[in-house]
Amino acid sequence: MSAQPQIELVGIDKHYGAFHALKDINLTIPKGQFVALVGPSGCGKSTLLRSLAGLETISGGTMKIAGEVMNGVPPRKRDVAMVFQSYALYPHMTVEQNLTYSLRLKHVPREEAKRAAEEVAKTIGLQNLMHRYPRELSGGQRQRVAMGRAIIRSPKAFLFDEPLSNLDAALRVHMRKEIRALHDRLGATSVYVTHDQIEAMTMADHVVVMRDGVIEQQGSPLSLYDTPASRFVAGFIGSPAMNFVPGSVDADGTSVTLDLPGAKRLALSGRRDPGRKVVVGLRPEHLEVVDIAEAHLVLPVTVVESTGSLTYVTTGGTPELTVVITGRSTVQAGSDIGLAIAPERLHVFDAETEKAI
Numbered sequence: 234m235s236a237q238p239q240i241e242l243v244g245i246d247k248h249y250g251a252f253h254a255l256k257d258i259n260l261t262i263p264k265g266q267f268v269a270l271v272g273p274s275g276c277g278k279s280t281l282l283r284s285l286a287g288l289e290t291i292s293g294g295t296m297k298i299a300g301e302v303m304n305g306v307p308p309r310k311r312d313v314a315m316v317f318q319s320y321a322l323y324p325h326m327t328v329e330q331n332l333t334y335s336l337r338l339k340h341v342p343r344e345e346a347k348r349a350a351e352e353v354a355k356t357i358g359l360q361n362l363m364h365r366y367p368r369e370l371s372g373g374q375r376q377r378v379a380m381g382r383a384i385i386r387s388p389k390a391f392l393f394d395e396p397l398s399n400l401d402a403a404l405r406v407h408m409r410k411e412i413r414a415l416h417d418r419l420g421a422t423s424v425y426v427t428h429d430q431i432e433a434m435t436m437a438d439h440v441v442v443m444r445d446g447v448i449e450q451q452g453s454p455l456s457l458y459d460t461p462a463s464r465f466v467a468g469f470i471g472s473p474a475m476n477f478v479p480g481s482v483d484a485d486g487t488s489v490t491l492d493l494p495g496a497k498r499l500a501l502s503g504r505r506d507p508g509r510k511v512v513v514g515l516r517p518e519h520l521e522v523v524d525i526a527e528a529h530l531v532l533p534v535t536v537v538e539s540t541g542s543l544t545y546v547t548t549g550g551t552p553e554l555t556v557v558i559t560g561r562s563t564v565q566a567g568s569d570i571g572l573a574i575a576p577e578r579l580h581v582f583d584a585e586t587e588k589a590i
């Protein structure tokens with residue numbers, strides 16, 4: 234039998250007046266897991282995180298942390314630590330004072346608090362910065378102090394609200410590895426809100442994709458990439474985003490014809506209802522460039538962009554397709570490109586429900 238989950242959400246609902254912000258959210262998080270909540274702006278991910286912290290009152294459902302029901306328990310009694318993008322450091326306090334603040338509130342003796350701060354500073358590499366003020370720190374260092382303040386309380390869970398949004402791209406990449414390594418070292422349980430699917434995919438064990446207040450799909454990062462349950466998840470996970478082309482299943486049910494000029498039949502890996510209207514998902518990295526004679530699709534090239542390691546090709550017509558080629562390519566704007574795709578790489582969604590079929 235598996236151990237008791239560290240966080241358990243059953244049937245969580247949240248209304249802001251007439252607005253239904255969270256709808257029947259069910260989520261179980263085992264101890265030690267790193268969970269990312271992702272979704273577009275306004276999908277409810279911050280509301281869910283804030284509800285866990287006790288900063289929002291839920292309208293229905295049951296919320297448990299370490300087996301205890303938290304409905305109605307005030308934030309300071311939940312034993313969880315929030316880490317925000319704004320860091321929320323006290324500007325008039327040194328790093329050490331910022332670190333020990335929560336312990337002093339709990340009347341932990343001064344010497345003991347100092348020792349705890351030194352221990353945490355060692356864990357996250359702040360030893361030499363203990364006497365600095367927040368204004369004397371870089372963005373990454375401030376983020377680390379914010380983490381340190383959370384760690385020193387040994388909380389039952391870490392709740393991150395877009396903690397890296399204020400950092401530049403290179404530092405974000407660095408900090409995401411640092412946060413994940415720290416999570417592992419501490420054996421922590423973490424819930425991490427982000428709108429950045431790359432951050433979610435690279436950091437989390439379990440990704441929860443939200444949309445309009447509901448959980449659209451949840452699973453391991455690669456299961457969401459491999460088998461998205463809906464067009465929405467398919468378009469959200471993966472970069473550059475999946476191409477979507479309307480089409481219809483052929484009379485024998487074993488192939489599909491895309492609504493693109495000159496498109497040949499694309500074999501399907503399983504049978505579908507003949508004649509069904511569908512939307513076919515083609516990941517840019519799964520489209521293969523082949524001889525025009527052997528191609529499933531022949532399309533004009535409008536844009537070629539290369540980063541050195543990858544080449545991005547955009548095709549003309551409606552819809553435009555993006556193709557990613559590893560390394561360099563001789564493809565040129567103005568010429569035609571031949572594309573093929575393996576049957577097992579196709580994602581097929583019902584045109585109306587947009588669910589995977």
Ligand code: ATP
Pocket residue numbers: 249252254272273274275276277278279280281428
């Ligand atoms: P973002 O990435 O933009 O922060 P989010 O997914 O975190 O988005 P939430 O902040 O959870 O979104 O908001 C979810 C929905 O609830 C939004 O439509 C928002 O307008 C609404 N909402 C949030 N707080 C309130 C409030 N206090 N009163 C009314 N509506 C609210």
